[in-house]
Amino acid sequence: SLPVVAIVGRPNVGKSTIFNRLAGERIAIVEDKPGITRDRIYSSCEWNGRQFHLIDTGGVEFGEKNEIIEHIRKQAELAIDEADVILFVTDGRQGVTPTDEEIAHWLYRSNKPVILMVNKIDDVKHIENAYEFYQLGFEQVIPVSSIHGTGTGDMLDAVVSLF
Numbered sequence: 001s002l003p004v005v006a007i008v009g010r011p012n013v014g015k016s017t018i019f020n021r022l023a024g025e026r027i028a029i030v031e032d033k034p035g036i037t038r039d040r041i042y043s044s045c046e047w048n049g050r051q052f053h054l055i056d057t058g059g060v061e062f063g064e065k066n067e068i069i070e071h072i073r074k075q076a077e078l079a080i081d082e083a084d085v086i087l088f089v090t091d092g093r094q095g096v097t098p099t100d101e102e103i104a105h106w107l108y109r110s111n112k113p114v115i116l117m118v119n120k121i122d123d124v125k126h127i128e129n130a131y132e133f134y135q136l137g138f139e140q141v142i143p144v145s146s147i148h149g150t151g152t153g154d155m156l157d158a159v160v161s162l163f
């Protein structure tokens with residue numbers, strides 16, 4: 001079966017935007033267990049002849065702060081179980097937040113390979129905003145603009161190198 005890449009991150013960092021940019025054909029969800037597949041969208045993707053499945057784990061993210069964090073945690077846990085590689089998306093305009101740190105800790109414990117994508121770097125002038133994300137402890141920190149598509153090639157090279 002194909003490698004699975006799960007997109008994880010807090011609300012509004014651009015998970016769905018990068019998913020939609022990378023998504024090829026949407027995959028029908030064959031098994032709809034309540035609370036498991038409900039909030040996730042799958043797609044098949046290909047980069048440099050390497051095929052993989054991509055999961056957008058966001059779902060609906062609203063409510064009290066604690067509920068949102070709990071929702072992200074559950075989604076991240078499910079994604080981690082299924083994924084071969086995690087694409088951890090953050091917001092380069094906002095910088096590192098406490099929720100990013102919390103997600104980083106769940107990801108360390110998973111022992112799965114992680115690519116840290118610093119999104120919303122729409123202008124090369126802001127590339128240095130990505131540096132502070134090295135403090136989260138992941139080796140691969142890649143600035144991307146999901147809206148413009150810049151950096152996505154480097155990001156995909158890094159992702160498929162981990163299969």
Ligand code: GDP
Nearest residue numbers: 011012013014015016017058119120145146147
């Ligand atoms: P999600 O909640 O993580 O799935 O985030 P969304 O994909 O829904 O995006 C949240 C907001 O960020 C939307 O208004 C997007 O248009 C915006 N956004 C996503 N990627 C970028 C980017 O690369 N640059 C900028 N400037 N905005 C972005």
Ligand code: MG
Nearest residue numbers: 015016058059
């Ligand atoms: Mg989303």
